[in-house]
Amino acid sequence: MTMLRALSCAVLMWPLSLTASHADGPGPAADTAPSQRRIAFGDDAKHTMLVAWQTRKAVDAPVVEYGIGLKRTLTTPARRAGYAYETGAIWEAALTGLKPDTVYSYRVGDPVGGFSDVASFRTAPDGSEEFTFTAFGDQGSTPAAEMNMTNVLIDRPAFHLLPGDLSYANGVHTRWDDYLALNEPLTREVPFMAVPGNHENEKLPGGKRPIGYAAFLARYALPGAESYYAFDYGQARFVGVDTVHLEQKEQLAWLEATLAAARRDAKVKWLIVFQHYPLYGSTRGRGDNDELIKLQQPLFDRYKVDLVVCGHDHVYERQFPMRGGKAVSESLTDYTQGAGTLYVIAGGGGISLYDFVPKRPAICAVREKAYSRLRVRVPVEGPLVAEALRLDGSLIDKFEIKPAR
């Protein structure tokens, strides 16, 4: 009897476990049902959205059906973006020629293999507009990671920045599936702008064989070089940097040219960098990154970068505005644009938390060992307002950068 019950349970559980994350439910189409949707802006956030997803088995005619409002009359075929250790078929498509400041609905799939449910996204505005973006790095697939993701979803930002260390797959590629499925409620509707951290630079289990960014690059569709890129939203330019390979001359030249171009462009009022490794920090066993300070601080000073959002240290930590390696203000909350760069570590995404060294460095304004997200309101006029929020919504830090004029 016990054996019989166990067998019938196994029979009942089998199709459910196969299809638990699939919109189409159990049945023969489950292996081809789309999952793990993620979207990101293309090089031009006003006109292009990149869409990626996965099916267990390949399909013949992968496609994105989309349109303004509910009229999904447009179609863009997807291409397969595989890598040697993939766990299914990864598809990506670039939706181009979109109208700015417009809500589109879309679904992904295949006429035979089945389609996802319908989701929506909004393109970037054509000109100035107040908006909010969020950020955290070092996320993983923990309960804290899921709650942080859900809090971002409630915030409904224009997009989310993920400054490195996403899945912590560490060469176990089904962990990428877990991570992408956990984040899908957010990433199917909110552009997810990730740059790689050291955990995207993977080795196969046992640490024997390096595979670099193979999984990250295949599983995400991102603008530019994908591991580093820039995009504009409203009157702000966002510059995503690959700090794992920052010493490479090509990227350094690109970074300087991108920052210089931003400061020549009258439309760019706010210049924001996001990257994995922080320049300054006070977690135990880490501290400041002298190599990065040497490479980046002169550039960030020269081009008066307003805000640098980092991860890597699993804490929230924020310095006073910095110029020439020194804090230039003693205020905890109010700053003037152009006086110094604000450096923030938003590494409390969810994977784990680190301890600080006991003594707070003089340049550090606020630090807390807490899971948290950064939420930044970028105005048309008036101050930029940044908040760091714990999982329960309470405030760790709030500061404002007032335009100089």
Ligand SMILES: [Fe+2]
């Ligand atoms: Fe890291």
